Structure formats: structure tokens, C-alpha cells
Amino acid sequence: MLEKIWDEHVVQAPADGPTILYIDLHLVHEVTSPQAFEGLRLAGRSVRRTERTIATPDHNVPTTDRSLPIADPISRKQIETLRANCSEFGVTLFDIGDVRQGIVHVIGPENGYTQPGMTIVCGDSHTATHGAFGSLAFGIGTSEVEHVLATQTLRQFKPKTFELNVDGELPRGVTAKDMILYLIGSLGTAGGTGYVLEYTGECVRAMTMEERMTVCNMSIEAGARAGMIAPDQTTFDYLRGLPQVPTAFDEAVERWKQLPSDPGAVYDRSNSYQGKDIAPQVTWGTNPGQVRSIDDQIPSPGDFSDATEQKSTSNALEYMDLKAGTPIHDIPIQRVFIGSCTNARIEDLRAAASVVRGHRVNSDVNAMVVPGSGKVKRQAEEEGLDRIFKESGFDWREAGCSMCLAMNPDKLAPGERCASTSNRNFEGRQGKGGRTHLVSPAMAAAAAVAGHFVDIRGWNFSE
Amino acid sequence: MQKFTVHSGIVATLDRANVDTDQIIPKQFLKRIERTGFGQFLFYDWRFQDDGTTPNPDFELNHPQVEGASILVARQNFGSGSSREHAVWALDDYGFRAVIAPSFADIFFNNCFKNGLLPIVLPEAQVEQIFQRAAEHAPYTLTVDLENHLVRDEDGLKLSFEVDASRRHNLLHGLDDIAQTLQHEEKISQYEAARSW
Numbered sequence: 001m002l003e004k005i006w007d008e009h010v011v012q013a014p015a016d017g018p019t020i021l022y023i024d025l026h027l028v029h030e031v032t033s034p035q036a037f038e039g040l041r042l043a044g045r046s047v048r049r050t051e052r053t054i055a056t057p058d059h060n061v062p063t064t065d066r067s068l069p070i071a072d073p074i075s076r077k078q079i080e081t082l083r084a085n086c087s088e089f090g091v092t093l094f095d096i097g098d099v100r101q102g103i104v105h106v107i108g109p110e111n112g113y114t115q116p117g118m119t120i121v122c123g124d125s126h127t128a129t130h131g132a133f134g135s136l137a138f139g140i141g142t143s144e145v146e147h148v149l150a151t152q153t154l155r156q157f158k159p160k161t162f163e164l165n166v167d168g169e170l171p172r173g174v175t176a177k178d179m180i181l182y183l184i185g186s187l188g189t190a191g192g193t194g195y196v197l198e199y200t201g202e203c204v205r206a207m208t209m210e211e212r213m214t215v216c217n218m219s220i221e222a223g224a225r226a227g228m229i230a231p232d233q234t235t236f237d238y239l240r241g242l243p244q245v246p247t248a249f250d251e252a253v254e255r256w257k258q259l260p261s262d263p264g265a266v267y268d269r270s271n272s273y274q275g276k277d278i279a280p281q282v283t284w285g286t287n288p289g290q291v292r293s294i295d296d297q298i299p300s301p302g303d304f305s306d307a308t309e310q311k312s313t314s315n316a317l318e319y320m321d322l323k324a325g326t327p328i329h330d331i332p333i334q335r336v337f338i339g340s341c342t343n344a345r346i347e348d349l350r351a352a353a354s355v356v357r358g359h360r361v362n363s364d365v366n367a368m369v370v371p372g373s374g375k376v377k378r379q380a381e382e383e384g385l386d387r388i389f390k391e392s393g394f395d396w397r398e399a400g401c402s403m404c405l406a407m408n409p410d411k412l413a414p415g416e417r418c419a420s421t422s423n424r425n426f427e428g429r430q431g432k433g434g435r436t437h438l439v440s441p442a443m444a445a446a447a448a449v450a451g452h453f454v455d456i457r458g459w460n461f462s463e
Numbered sequence: 464m465q466k467f468t469v470h471s472g473i474v475a476t477l478d479r480a481n482v483d484t485d486q487i488i489p490k491q492f493l494k495r496i497e498r499t500g501f502g503q504f505l506f507y508d509w510r511f512q513d514d515g516t517t518p519n520p521d522f523e524l525n526h527p528q529v530e531g532a533s534i535l536v537a538r539q540n541f542g543s544g545s546s547r548e549h550a551v552w553a554l555d556d557y558g559f560r561a562v563i564a565p566s567f568a569d570i571f572f573n574n575c576f577k578n579g580l581l582p583i584v585l586p587e588a589q590v591e592q593i594f595q596r597a598a599e600h601a602p603y604t605l606t607v608d609l610e611n612h613l614v615r616d617e618d619g620l621k622l623s624f625e626v627d628a629s630r631r632h633n634l635l636h637g638l639d640d641i642a643q644t645l646q647h648e649e650k651i652s653q654y655e656a657a658r659s660w
């Protein structure tokens with residue numbers, strides 16, 4: 001599949017250097033674009049294809065009352081800069097106040113911009129999300145953002161392919177998030193470097209589009225720039241009727257059906273897994289590969305043979321203030337964050353709501369839900385999910401990245417421990433000194449109620 | 464873009480694997496809309512104590528022997544995580560010209576070349592050798608010679624490294640990618656005309 005998409009997009013392939021690859025869709029946000037637009041301006045260049053470029057502010061936006069001006073003057077300036085750049089260069093902007101505003105990786109798919117067979121880039125490493133539709137989607141740096149704005153192409157070396165096949169079924173209560181955390185745990189945070197991961201197998205085929213996005217989203221956490229899943233009927237059904245899909249939809253479907261790898265296609269590497277082996281996952285360390293099953297214990301440096309790994313483990317345990325041998329169940333938490341481009345779509349919110357319905361957030365816990373986009377928020381409110389969250393003691397917020405990276409006012413205090421549905425547990429990611437444990441939405445919701453991690457497989461769901 | 468041909472400088476070592484770009488430049492400093500001025504915030508959470516201004520004496524870059532260092536040596540998977548090019552701008556602005564490690568994360572690796580910062584991949588054993596020499600002879604100086612693909616010191620250490628020919632060419636001549644690609648403008652237009660979306 002990678003081969004087919006790649007070949008379709010080659011503008012020029014010199015023998016002695018990177019290929020010039022055409023880019024179909026370029027997503028832009030406020031943090032990684034100002035210097036790129038500035039570069040264009042200094043060189044007197046324009047945006048080559050404004051109709052293939054979509055912008056939205058997400059990283060910096062406050063998730064509280066939107067009628068107030070943004071309190072942080074530097075955040076405000078960055079968002080105003082995006083506004084000014086979009087109007088100067090003629091780029092479509094989904095601004096604060098527009099229901100289409102949201103996390104860039106949520107709004108691309110939900111509006112039908114993201115389609116099978118496309119090349120998609122964004123100055124953001126989680127662009128891998130869009131690969132769930134069978135597109136080649138990857139994150140780029142700001143110099144490359146400028147390159148795409150100016151030329152609608154990128155200079156790229158062709159990556160290798162790595163198949164991750166997960167067969168069988170996931171046990172009840174085990175989600176797409178658990179599956180991808182499990183895979184990252186098995187590959188390590190650099191195991192996918194230089195590859196595009198292609199997820200195959202029965203577990204993947206059985207997933208909804210939103211679940212597939214959760215899986216592809218975290219490909220970068222295994223070091224891979226992109227992850228992809230072959231398009232199928234689930235993909236086409238999801239896309240049908242969305243605002244930006246081709247008007248000749250059935251013809252497009254016929255084209256998209258040609259994309260999946262031919263039977264017997266060879267990958268540069270392949271690994272196989274069984275869905276039944278996967279349990280709900282909780283990260284314990286300071287990178288997403290440091291992850292264990294809920295019924296497991298915190299590891300000790302001595303569990304690893306490699307010296308670098310031992311050192312990373314002891315650094316992580318120190319930062320996380322955890323003792324080797326502690327059962328994961330016993331770790332108390334003070335904060336819960338349900339949100340981010342990994343897990344802030346409607347199905348994620350439904351899953352979390354079904355866990356908290358009829359329960360109260362533990363009195364020691366401060367919990368919040370941040371929908372991935374204005375549309376997700378509206379949908380959730382139509383379904384009454386906001387009421388379930390609010391009644392049980394969650395904060396219900398406006399759309400944005402929020403405490404996934406804590407660039408806006410939503411952050412952890414030093415030493416606070418958080419169950420988070422986001423994708424990175426790096427030191428300080430959610431606030432300096434904050435301690436992040438990555439989990440699925442259902443696991444985060446259950447932890448909010450219990451005040452510590454619990455195995456969702458034994459949860460008492462109330463109607 | 465600044466050229467890179469041959470550079471000699473003091474080595475700073477960072478004995479950590481998987482150093483992510485969130486550590487290299489924490490998010491609170493990503494709000495600037497310029498490319499410059501990020502060096503002061505490099506490794507901020509490690510470099511400074513909780514007050515944010517007192518240097519943390521335990522952090523490797525704060526050791527007096529590595530003052531003025533321009534070559535950084537670290538462990539595997541350097542630059543993982545977020546795509547933020549600000550990480551490269553911060554290293555560059557601080558004064559680094561080259562980073563040596565057993566492996567790098569993809570996006571970071573690409574970003575380096577766009578800014579005249581040379582990332583060098585050496586086998587783990589050779590990186591270890593540099594770590595040891597740097598520990599024994601601080602301040603330790605290395606010369607990075609891109610023309611001849613060599614890293615060497617004054618005591619006979621000579622390590623060769625590989626770098627893609629086109630990237631090397633661009634670094635040696637300080638060439639800008641966009642201008643180069645725009646030389647193929649006609650091809651891009653032809654491609655656009657031929658595609659039936």
C-alpha cells in the first residue's frame with residue numbers, strides 16, 4: 001500500500017537524492033507555523049495551493065470561557081499571528097468560535113478532508129493519525145512546513161514498511177489504546193524508526209475508524225513517522241456524506257479499493273501478535289514504551305539486562321516517585337485528563353461516560369474532559385454525555401489540546417499524578433514535575449472514580 | 464542556511480537515552496513566533512533548579528569543563544517525540560554545531576539538516592569511546608570533518624561516519640531546499656495538470 005501511494009505522488013525521483021513527493025493535504029496549527037510563514041514573507045513567496053491547506057488553532061487555546069480574551073499574552077499573540085498569516089496568504093482557518101475548530105488531527109477526518117490514498121502532512125508528529133484511512137500521513141518540522149507551503153511538495157526518502165499483525169479478538173474492556181500501548185511496549189520507543197507501520201489482522205479489521213485513528217496516532221511513539229491501515233468498507237461507510245469528500249463518491253470508493261497491499265505483498269519486517277494476550281495497559285515511566293498490564297507490578301532496573309535500559313528505568317522510577325514491585329492497582333492518582341488527538345472523539349467520550357454513569361469522581365481527584373473538536377463537543381452534548389460527566393464531578397471543557405501538552409492554563413502541579421488518555425508521558429509534559437500515566441478512556445474514567453488504577457474488566461457498570 | 468565543512472569544538476556529553484524534544488525545549492517556550500532566542504531555554508527543566516534561574520550543578524551542560532561546548536554527544540534515540548523544530552533551533556542557538564549519538568528520531572534528524580546542525584550516527588561502542596575519552600580529558604575537543612566524513616581527536620581517534628550525499632552537499636554549500644525544489648517548478652505544474660483528483 002505504501003508503494004502504491006508513494007508512486008502516485010512522485011513528482012521527480014533523482015537517482016542521487018530524496019524524491020520530490022507531492023502533498024495532497026497540509027494541516028497547519030499555530031505553534032509550528034509562524035516561522036514558516038515568516039520565511040515565505042522574507043523570500044517573497046506565496047502559498048502554492050491554498051485549497052489544500054487548512055489551519056486551526058489548537059495547542060494554545062484556552063478550554064474555558066471562549067468569550068473572554070486569552071489571558072496569556074504570548075499565547076494570544078501566537079493565535080493572532082496564525083489569523084493574520086491565514087488572511088494574508090489566503091489559507092482557510094477554522095478559528096475559535098467555529099464549531100469546526102479543534103485538534104487538527106480530529107477535524108481533518110471528521111470533515112472528510114482526510115481520504116484514502118492521500119499524502120498528508122502537518123507540523124506535528126501525531127499526523128500519523130490520518131493513516132487510519134489508508135493515507136500516507138506524517139509529521140514534519142517547520143522548515144518542511146515552509147517547503148510545503150511554497151511548493152506543495154516535500155523532499156523525502158522512501159521509508160521501509162513494517163507490518164504489525166494482530167489476530168484474534170481483543171478481550172472485553174481492552175481497547176485500541178491498550179493495543180497500541182502494548183505494541184509500543186513490545187517494540188520500544190525507537191523500534192519503528194525508519195519504518196511506516198502497517199497494522200493488519202482481525203483485531204484491526206474489527207475496529208471502527210475512531211479506534212483505528214487511536215492506533216495510528218501513536219505510531220510516532222514507537223519511533224515510526226507514519227502508521228497506516230488499509231481502507232475497507234468501514235472506511236468508506238465512515239466517509240460517506242462528510243462535507244469534504246469527493247462528489248463522485250462511488251467512483252472514489254472504486255479507486256480506494258485498489259489501495260490495499262496485494263495478497264502476498266512483502267514487508268521489510270513483520271511481527272505477529274494475538275489479541276487475547278492484551279490486557280488493559282498503564283504506563284509507569286517517562287516514555288510510552290515503559291508500559292505494563294494493569295494486573296502487573298512496577299518493574300525494577302534489575303529486570304532489564306541492558307545498561308542504558310537499567311539507567312532509564314531508575315531515572316523514570318525516581319521521576320515518577322514509584323517503587324519497584326508496587327502493584328499498579330495501588331498507585332493513587334490526583335488528576336484525570338480525558339482528551340487529546342489520541343482519545344477525544346465521540347466514541348472515547350461515550351466509553352468514559354458509560355464507566356462514570358451512576359458514580360462520583362473520588363474526592364481526592366480533579367478530573368476533566370476536553371473534547372477533540374467543537375463538533376465532538378456538540379455531539380456529546382446532544383447525547384447528554386456532558387450531563388453524565390458534570391453530574392459525576394468532571395469538568396466539561398471547550399475543544400483543544402489542553403493538558404495533553406499543557407501549553408494553555410490546563411496543567412499539572414509539581415508532583416501531581418495523572419491518569420491521562422493522551423499519548424506522551426515525558427517528564428514535564430503535562431506540567432513541570434507532573435507525573436503522567438497513559439491509559440484508555442475507560443481506564444481513566446474508572447481511575448477517576450476509584451482514586452487509583454483499577455482493572456476495567458471487573459468494573460460495575462450501572463445503567 | 465549556515466554551511467558546515469569542518470568544525471572543532473569542546474564536547475559535552477549527555478548520558479541519557481531517548482532524550483525527547485519536550486526535554487530539549489519545553490513547551491512553554493514554543494510560543495515565540497521567531498526562530499531565534501531559544502538557546503537560553505535549552506534543556507530548561509534539567510538545566511535550572513526549581514526557581515528557573517539558578518543553574519542545576521548536577522546537570523552535565525553546567526559543568527565548568529564543558530563551557531562553550533559546540534559538540535553534543537548522547538545516547539540512542541536522541542530527539543524523539545514532538546516534531547518541534549524549536550529543539551534544533553535551541554541547540555543551534557546555544558552554540559551546538561553537531562550532535563553525535565548511536566541513533567536519532569526521524570523528524571529531529573531531518574530538522575537538523577534544515578538548520579545546518581549536523582547529526583552524526585556512530586555505532587554504540589564508538590559513542591561509548593567518546594564518552595570515556597571525554598570523561599578522562601575534560602575539556603575534550605573533537606573535530607568533525609564533513610568533507611571527509613570523519614570525527615577525530617588530538618590523540619589519534621579517527622571515526623568515519625556516513626551521511627547521505629545530497630544532504631552533505633547542501634550542508635557543505637549552505638543550500639536552501641526550497642530554492643532547489645522550485646528549480647523543478649515546471650515538473651510540479653506538470654504533475655498537477657496530469658493528476659485527476
Ligand code: SF4
Binds near residue numbers: 103124400405423
Ligand atoms: S492533542 Fe496533544 S499530541 Fe495531539 S496535537 Fe495536540 S498537543 Fe499534539
